Amino acid sequence: MTIDGKYTAIGKYLPRVDGVAKVTGAAKYAGDINMPRMLYADVVRSPYPHAKILKIDTSEAEKLPGVKNVITGDYYAKKGGLYLADKNFLAHKTAKYRGEAVVAVCAETPEIAHAACKLVKVDYEELPAVLGPLEAMKPDAPLVHPDLGSYRVVPIFHPVPGTNISHKHFLKKGDTEEAFKKCDKIVEHEYYVPHVQHCPIEPHTATVKFDASGNLTVWASCQSPYAVRNALSDSFDIPLNKIQIISEFVGGGFGAKAGTTIEGIIIPLAKMNVGRPVKFTYTREEEFRDAYVRQGMLARIKTGVRKDGKILAVENNFYWDGGAYNEYGVNIAKAAGFAGTGPYNIDNVTTNSYCLYTNHPVGGPYRGFGMCEIHFCIEQNLDVVANELGISPVEIRRINGLRPGDKTGMGEVMQVSGYQPCLETILKELKYDPTPRKVGDHKIRCMGIAAGWKSPSQPTDAGSSAIVRMNEDGTFFVHTSAEEIGQGSNTALTQIAAEVLNVNPDRITLKSGDTNMNPYEWQTVASRTTYCAGNAVKLAAEDLRNKIFNLAQMKLGYPARDMYLERDDENNCTWVVASKYHKDIRADIKTFSLGMPLEDGSGIGGPAIGVGTFTLPNNMAYNAADSQSEKGVAFWTIGVTGVEIEVDTETGHVKVLQMLSCFDPGKVINTELYAAQVEGGMIQSLGTALYEAMILKDGKLMNGSFLDYKIPTAYELPDRLESFVCEFAEETGPFGARGIGEPAMVPGAPAIANAIANAIGTRFDRMPITPDMVLEAINNKKS
Amino acid sequence: MKKIDIKFILNGEPVELTVAPNHTALRVIREQLDLTGAKEGCGAGECGACTIIVDGLAVNSCLMLAPELDGKNVLTVEGLAHDGKLTDVQQAFIDHVALQCGYCTPGFIMSTTAFLEENKKPTREEIEIALSGNLCRCTGYKRIIEAVEDVVAKRGGK
Numbered sequence: 001m002t003i004d005g006k007y008t009a010i011g012k013y014l015p016r017v018d019g020v021a022k023v024t025g026a027a028k029y030a031g032d033i034n035m036p037r038m039l040y041a042d043v044v045r046s047p048y049p050h051a052k053i054l055k056i057d058t059s060e061a062e063k064l065p066g067v068k069n070v071i072t073g074d075y076y077a078k079k080g081g082l083y084l085a086d087k088n089f090l091a092h093k094t095a096k097y098r099g100e101a102v103v104a105v106c107a108e109t110p111e112i113a114h115a116a117c118k119l120v121k122v123d124y125e126e127l128p129a130v131l132g133p134l135e136a137m138k139p140d141a142p143l144v145h146p147d148l149g150s151y152r153v154v155p156i157f158h159p160v161p162g163t164n165i166s167h168k169h170f171l172k173k174g175d176t177e178e179a180f181k182k183c184d185k186i187v188e189h190e191y192y193v194p195h196v197q198h199c200p201i202e203p204h205t206a207t208v209k210f211d212a213s214g215n216l217t218v219w220a221s222c223q224s225p226y227a228v229r230n231a232l233s234d235s236f237d238i239p240l241n242k243i244q245i246i247s248e249f250v251g252g253g254f255g256a257k258a259g260t261t262i263e264g265i266i267i268p269l270a271k272m273n274v275g276r277p278v279k280f281t282y283t284r285e286e287e288f289r290d291a292y293v294r295q296g297m298l299a300r301i302k303t304g305v306r307k308d309g310k311i312l313a314v315e316n317n318f319y320w321d322g323g324a325y326n327e328y329g330v331n332i333a334k335a336a337g338f339a340g341t342g343p344y345n346i347d348n349v350t351t352n353s354y355c356l357y358t359n360h361p362v363g364g365p366y367r368g369f370g371m372c373e374i375h376f377c378i379e380q381n382l383d384v385v386a387n388e389l390g391i392s393p394v395e396i397r398r399i400n401g402l403r404p405g406d407k408t409g410m411g412e413v414m415q416v417s418g419y420q421p422c423l424e425t426i427l428k429e430l431k432y433d434p435t436p437r438k439v440g441d442h443k444i445r446c447m448g449i450a451a452g453w454k455s456p457s458q459p460t461d462a463g464s465s466a467i468v469r470m471n472e473d474g475t476f477f478v479h480t481s482a483e484e485i486g487q488g489s490n491t492a493l494t495q496i497a498a499e500v501l502n503v504n505p506d507r508i509t510l511k512s513g514d515t516n517m518n519p520y521e522w523q524t525v526a527s528r529t530t531y532c533a534g535n536a537v538k539l540a541a542e543d544l545r546n547k548i549f550n551l552a553q554m555k556l557g558y559p560a561r562d563m564y565l566e567r568d569d570e571n572n573c574t575w576v577v578a579s580k581y582h583k584d585i586r587a588d589i590k591t592f593s594l595g596m597p598l599e600d601g602s603g604i605g606g607p608a609i610g611v612g613t614f615t616l617p618n619n620m621a622y623n624a625a626d627s628q629s630e631k632g633v634a635f636w637t638i639g640v641t642g643v644e645i646e647v648d649t650e651t652g653h654v655k656v657l658q659m660l661s662c663f664d665p666g667k668v669i670n671t672e673l674y675a676a677q678v679e680g681g682m683i684q685s686l687g688t689a690l691y692e693a694m695i696l697k698d699g700k701l702m703n704g705s706f707l708d709y710k711i712p713t714a715y716e717l718p719d720r721l722e723s724f725v726c727e728f729a730e731e732t733g734p735f736g737a738r739g740i741g742e743p744a745m746v747p748g749a750p751a752i753a754n755a756i757a758n759a760i761g762t763r764f765d766r767m768p769i770t771p772d773m774v775l776e777a778i779n780n781k782k783s
Numbered sequence: 784m785k786k787i788d789i790k791f792i793l794n795g796e797p798v799e800l801t802v803a804p805n806h807t808a809l810r811v812i813r814e815q816l817d818l819t820g821a822k823e824g825c826g827a828g829e830c831g832a833c834t835i836i837v838d839g840l841a842v843n844s845c846l847m848l849a850p851e852l853d854g855k856n857v858l859t860v861e862g863l864a865h866d867g868k869l870t871d872v873q874q875a876f877i878d879h880v881a882l883q884c885g886y887c888t889p890g891f892i893m894s895t896t897a898f899l900e901e902n903k904k905p906t907r908e909e910i911e912i913a914l915s916g917n918l919c920r921c922t923g924y925k926r927i928i929e930a931v932e933d934v935v936a937k938r939g940g941k
Contacts, residue, residue, distance in 0.1 A: 019877035022885030023869065023892060025820020025860035032819035111805075199920050201824040201832050202886040251822070251886030252920050284825040486884025486921045676880045676926060683923030706829035706918060713915040714924040721925045 001499060003580050008567050009498035010735055013672040014505050017491045018249070018484060027249045030221040031205040031281055038207070039068055039273055041266045041280035042113035044103035044120045045290075046095030049131065049359035049699030050144070051124035053093060056103060061119040066112035068273060070105050070120065075268040080235040081327025082227065082259060084159065084166060085152040086145060087362075089235065089264035094127070096144055096324035097359050098699040099289045106269040106278050129359040129699055133298050133319035136164040136356035144324065144357035156621065157330045164357040166322060167330035169337025171627035173409055174348035176304075179313035183304030187385045191301070191377035192766040194693035195321065196294045197287070198366055199711050202251020204291050205281040206263040208270040216270075217244045220263050223253040223483050224523035225515045231260040236267055248513040253485035254684075255365030256291045258525045259328050288704035292364025293694060295329055296321035297336075299377040304348075309391045309399045313348035316340040318374060322355045322363045329363040330355045335457035336370035338410050338627050342378040343419050343453035343638045345406035351627075359699050365525060367684065371454045371746045376767060379450035379750035384763065393434065393449060393754065397423055401451065402638065411628040416728040418664020419451060419638045425662040425724050426642040434758045442650040445657065448755025449642045452746030455633035456526035456739060460619040464536040465519040468497055468544045470608035474573055474590030475507045478540070481521035482512055482533035487741050488673040489529045493537045495669055496734055500541035502565035503574045503589070527739025530669060531634060534734035535614040544610025548589065551596045551605045552576045556585050565589065617732050635730050635738040639663030641682065641747035643718075645755045652775030654756060656686055656716070662724035663743055667736035674740060678723035681744025687712045689749035690768050789853035793818075794862025802849040809833045809844035811852070812859060820860035820889040824918070831917030834890040835859050841897035843916075860889035863896065871934050872896050879930035883921030891917045895931050905935065 001007055021027040058070040073092035079085045091102045103120050107113040128142040135141060141164055145151075149161030157167045180186060206220040216238055222228045225245035233240050250257060262280055270278040282291060297320050304313040318336050322329040333355035340351035366372075386396040401419040408414060426432070426449060436446045467479040478497045484490045490510045498505040512518055521533055549560035555576075556563070562579030566586070576592070578585035595605030622629035644658040659682050668674045691710040695702040703709045729736025749767060757763040762777035786801045793816065802811050812818050812835070821844055824832035828843040835844045836858040863870045872895050875881070882888040891914065898905070898913040905913065910931050911924075919927065 015877055016880060016882070018885065019882070020869070022882050022888050023860075023873040023876050024864050025818070025889045027885050028819070029822070029886060031823070032813075034814055034817055034819075199918075200884070200886070201830055201918060201920055202822065202884070203824065250884060252884040254920070281823075284827065284829070486886075488883065672880045676883065676922060679923040679925050680883060680921045681923075684920065705827065706825055707827075711918060711920065712924075713918065714911040714928060715915040717911060717924045717928060721923060 003564050007499060008502055009495045009505055010669045011667060014491055014495055014670055016488060017494050017510065029202055029249050029251050030207065030219045030247055031202065033207050033219045035277045037276050039106045039108065039276050039278045040110040040113045041104055041106045041269055041278055042110065042117050043101040043265065044117045044122065046091060046098060046100045046102050048095060048124055048126050049098045049129040050127040051095050052127055053091060053095060053102060054123040054125055057121040058103065061105060061116040064112060064116045064119060066108040067116045068106045069269055070103060070116065071268055072103055078235055079151065080231055081325065082231065083154045083157055083330050084327050087325040087327050097361055099361065099701065100324065101265060104265055104269060106273065130164060130357065131359060131699055133296065133321045133356045133358065136358050137319065137354065144359060165354055166326035166357055167333050167355040169334045169353040169627065171337050171340065171349060171351040171409055173411055173628065176313045176315050176348045176350040179348035180304045183312050184307040185388060186302060186304045187381070187388055188302045189381055189384060190765060191299045191380065193297045193373040193376055195296045195361065195696065196688055196692045197694060197709065198254040198256035200252025200254060200256055203282040203284060203287040204257065204262045206266060207277050207279040208263065208266050209277040210270050210274045212274055215242050215244070217246065218263055219246045221250050221257055222247045223250060223257045223485050223525060225483065225513065226481055226521055227523045228260045228263055229515050232263060232267060235264055244516040246514050247483060250483060250485040254367040255369065255525060258365045258523060259292060261291065284706065285704040288694065288709065289361050289701045292328065293323070293361045294366035295323065295332060295363030297373045299374060301377055301381045303381060303385050305385055305389060307389060309389055309396050311344060311346050311400050314341055314346050316351045318353040320355045320363065321358050321360055323358055323360040325362045326355050326357060328365060331457055332363070332365065332370040336374050338622065338632060339371060339453065339455065340374060341409040342375060343402045343451055344400045345402050346409065349409045351409065360696060361701065367681070368454065368742050368745045369457050369526065371452060372685065372688065372749060375450065375452045375746050376750050376753065379747065380753050380763065383754045383757065394427060394432065397451060410622060410632045412630060412632055415731060417638060418726040418728050421726040422638065422640040422662040422664055423451065425726060426640045426660055429724060430642040430644065430658060430660050432642060436759050439646065442648060444647045444649060444759045445644060446755050446759035447642065447644045448751050448758050449640060450747040450750035450754055451638070451640045452743060453636050453638045454527065454743040454746055455636045456528040458522065458526045458528055460621055461615055462522040462532065463613065463615050464521050464532040465613045466533065466536040466540040467519055468540040468610040470544065470593045472590065472593045474588060474593065476501065476503065478508055478510045478537060479518040480512050480533050480537060481515065481518045482529045483524035484512060485524060487677060488670065489533065491673060492530050492669045493533060496534050496537045497541045499735065500538055500545060501574065502567040504567060504569055527637065527742040528634065530737050531733050531739055532614060534737060536612040538734040539612030539614060540610045543612055544608055547610065548576060548592045548608060551592050552587060555587050555591065555596060558582060558585065635733065637663060637665055637738050637740060637743040639743055639747060641751040643751045643755050645752060645759060647756065647759045647774060649778050652771035652778065654690055654769065654774060656718045656752060658720040659686065659718045659748065660722050660724065661744065661747070662726060663740055664726045664728050665740040666730035666733050666738040667727055668725060669737050674725065675723045677740050678744045679721050682721060682748045683712050685745045685748025686716065686752065688767060689752040693768050787850045789850055791852045791854060792856045794858060804848065804850055806849045807845050808847040808849050808852050811849040812844065818859050818861050822886055822889065831894060832887050832890040834893040834917065836893055836897050839897065839900065841894045860892055871937060875930040875933045879926045879933060881922060881926040881930040887917060887919045891919065891927060899934060907932065
């Protein structure tokens with residue numbers, strides 16, 4: 001910041017600091033590792049959704065020339081997991097979904113490993129399978145985890161032993177029962193959201209190597225190197241100082257790479273081959289099925305309203321199809337549990353959110369972390385309620401949308417809320433009009449809107465840290481473990497450091513993605529990085545600045561109190577200035593890079609290093625009995641999406657013509673990267689609304705390829721895709737910033753669903769809304 | 784399997800290699816030549832992350848067998864910039880923030896480079912169709928299309 005209080009680096013567009021590396025092919029991803037004497041792993045997968053493993057015969061596989069090792073679940077007997085220790089890296093005694101890894105092989109080439117897998121004989125006894133969330137809830141349902149009661153669990157989660165419930169999240173605010181009695185209208189609806197896949201273009205990959213002194217190096221496509229390090233340490237009893245996780249660039253995460261999956265499978269194999277790296281990369285089919293998937297979810301929503309449109313009470317029941325292992329999924333059920341109202345001011349709320357074990361692929365975090373799913377239901381339901389009351393979807397949102405001072409479902413007072421300004425911005429920019437318009441003889445155009453909110457679902461004491469070093473020439477290194485997964489953290493964090501130090505961002509190099517070289521970061525998830533890692537970087541830069549000022553007192557002869565830094569791009573340096581009254585008394589910042597030389601030849605201060613550590617301030621655990629908390633989350637990011645669509649009544653095809661979003665991300669750090677995040681999130685939501693679903697038949701994935709599972713292409717780009725912003729500063733955010741990556745995806749799908757309902761008069765209670773569904777609805781109306 | 788000797792031009796320089804007949808061009812370029820710009824996203828020609836230019840045509844190198852490289856003129860993303868100077872396509876991708884995670888970016892840049900040689904004045908729809916064989920999960924495509932349009936405009940196509 002300049003002495004006049006103007007920002008020099010944030011709130012502007014800085015080109016991506018990783019741009020050149022990424023357009024030249026120089027950026028190194030985990031799978032780009034090539035080393036001499038590499039071994040390759042592959043796995044044998046269960047053909048049954050639920051089966052007891054009776055016998056495994058590996059003898060033929062072991063005889064194949066070039067095969068090094070063939071191992072079974074016995075090597076992975078210790079269960080692990082982020083929140084609930086329910087998973088083995090390889091199936092142990094039972095296989096719980098169709099595709100679960102049962103045997104692992106490593107060999108001299110990928111082809112030999114693959115051939116060896118086909119020679120392994122596994123005898124199974126098929127067990128009854130649980131293939132849906134409601135089925136899982138039945139009292140006589142087969143148990144996916146009969147030993148649930150013995151699992152280690154983080155105490156904020158509540159598994160119910162003897163059932164398939166891995167977590168039941170309960171929230172109660174006010175008295176819904178009494179409030180429903182006072183309502184003029186009660187509307188009850190059921191919605192369903194299928195499993196979908198993140199589809200990062202980079203499939204999961206890992207290469208691991210043990211050296212002779214027991215050091216383990218892991219090159220992994222992972223979002224959260226420190227969480228991976230911790231999980232591997234826990235599962236394989238290796239001390240943390242012997243594990244190094246390297247993950248410089250990640251080819252898309254979206255949550256899929258937040259946990260630890262593929263790395264653990266190959267560690268025992270690498271241990272048997274000390275000195276030789278073992279590599280394992282998922283095929284695209286494996287990526288669809290065996291990486292985390294977004295859980296399916298069934299919602300029952302009961303809304304009670306007064307005739308003027310004020311919502312008096314809401315009762316939500318969410319049933320999550322968590323799949324075979326819920327070590328991460330329990331937290332999604334929890335997030336939905338405490339955010340179940342959506343961004344609305346409702347005095348009486350009851351929410352039950354169940355995470356359920358099923359014999360389906362493993363659910364995990366996906367951009368939005370439960371919010372995309374529940375908002376598909378909440379935001380459509382709001383339009384239904386409005387229609388039944390005879391008021392407009394806009395009016396019901398104006399009446400109920402959160403304003404500053406309102407209370408969330410958790411009972412927390414909203415200090416800031418951009419809901420209403422975001423809504424008005426979209427209505428104005430879209431020229432919102434929900435009246436269907438005929439175009440030609442077989443096309444109808446119409447608009448729809450939806451809102452959404454999201455908070456980081458992270459431990460209340462999640463930590464971040466950063467180190468800032470000055471080099472002898474006045475350039476800098478910033479060390480963090482925020483992971484660059486495409487969202488632009490390397491660029492945004494560079495801007496934050498540049499702002500504090502008033503240096504040209506060109507003079508800063510950001511280092512991340514190596515746990516041996518860079519300090520702790522809990523995880524790169526939850527849209528928390530700009531906020532949490534951003535705060536740590538800001539604190540580290542401030543620490544360095546203060547140390548420099550301290551030394552400069554002696555050099556300049558003025559007190560540190562009045563000093564400031566001044567960026568001088570003309571001379572390619574930054575000045576430490578004595579005070580605004582003595583602007584000519586100054587020294588180049590690099591003077592203090594190695595401490596300060598004194599006149600007698602000695603020195604003082606030592607090399608310039610700043611340290612920043614950050615834990616969320618006053619983020620308190622909620623009350624387990626009712627999920628109420630004064631400050632249960634770090635912040636809420638709120639926004640609104642509006643769309644115009646065109647329905648072809650002859651084909652049922654829906655084209656999105658306009659898609660606009662406005663969010664309140666607090667202070668925007670990088671204007672273009674904000675817009676890019678919002679645009680990408682919108683198109684991802686468009687995919688889920690219109691195309692994407694994992695088709696599971698008897699637990700078997702039927703469409704595990706990009707040919708059979710369509711994601712949006714350039715051809716589906718709406719004519720107008722645009723983002724807007726309302727900036728209401730987050731008090732505890734770095735320069736007032738909060739997160740945006742995930743919220744960007746939340747309101748898109750329900751906005752499209754609402755527009756389709758406005759266009760053809762039929763509401764779809766499930767997505768994707770495919771041409772055959774639309775056509776059938778149109779034909780039913782005709783007949 | 785008997786290995787095969789091949790000779791081709793790679794990024795302007797002659798290369799002689801001995802390759803396994805069942806290895807793909809992508810694998811050989813990445814593993815034997817250590818040019819890792821081209822990525823494998825699906826191994827089945829569905830995502831375009833492995834796109835390289837062979838005799839002027841953009842191809843999915845995961846679907847091309849290594850022996851087919853023999854006698855060809857091959858360009859990978861590493862061969863575009865010279866002496867630290869990016870091509871106009873590369874620069875436009877940076878200027879328009881047409882990349883996020885960057886994994887699909889080399890493929891998009893190679894597809895764009897080849898396409899703009901074939902069609903010097905494409906419409907927006909032609910660009911969208913030309914690039915719909917390259918999947919991107921991060922950007923939402925808008926900025927990629929704008930980057931390509933910018934290149935077209937600056938080359939005098941519009």
